[in-house]
Amino acid sequence: MSRSLKKGQFVHPSILKKLAKVRQGDQTPIKTWARSSTITPEMVGFTFAVHNGKDFVKVRVVENMVGYKLGEFSPTRKFVRHGGKVQKEEGATSAVTTPSAPPTKNK
Numbered sequence: 299m300s301r302s303l304k305k306g307q308f309v310h311p312s313i314l315k316k317l318a319k320v321r322q323g324d325q326t327p328i329k330t331w332a333r334s335s336t337i338t339p340e341m342v343g344f345t346f347a348v349h350n351g352k353d354f355v356k357v358r359v360v361e362n363m364v365g366y367k368l369g370e371f372s373p374t375r376k377f378v379r380h381g382g383k384v385q386k387e388e389g390a391t392s393a394v395t396t397p398s399a400p401p402t403k404n405k
Contacts, residue, residue, distance in 0.1 A: 307336040307365075320344065327356055333369025348372035 301308065310332035317340060320328060327347035342361055347354035348368050355372040363371070 307338060308334065309338055310335045313341075317341065317344065327354075329354060330368065333367065333372065335368050337363045337366055337368060339364055350374045 310330070313328065313330055313332055313335055316328045316330075320326065322343055325345060327345045329347045329349075331349045333348060337359055339361075341359045342364065344359055346357045346359065346368060348357050348371065349355075350372045351374050357368065357371045
């Protein structure tokens with residue numbers, strides 16, 4: 299369900315304060331934990347460091363991002379890889395190419 303038009307878009311007040319202090323074109327990232335804040339046209343051209351739960355991901359705001367949330371550009375989950383035939387082949391080739399230590403004698 300979307301937000302009421304009467305209320306307008308949600309932008310965290312701390313982000314608005316920080317935007318007022320920074321000059322246009324400045325490359326220093328604006329650190330924020332407010333992932334639910336909507337990107338407004340005033341934010342275009344700035345760089346944000348959005349927290350994803352572990353660290354900060356740098357997000358450079360462009361015109362196409364207006365209307366989206368900041369959290370949409372900072373993924374919280376890391377995709378490792380699915381298993382399957384391709385991964386088994388990669389695992390087999392890496393085992394063949396890496397030399398192993400010579401066996402030791404046990405008495």
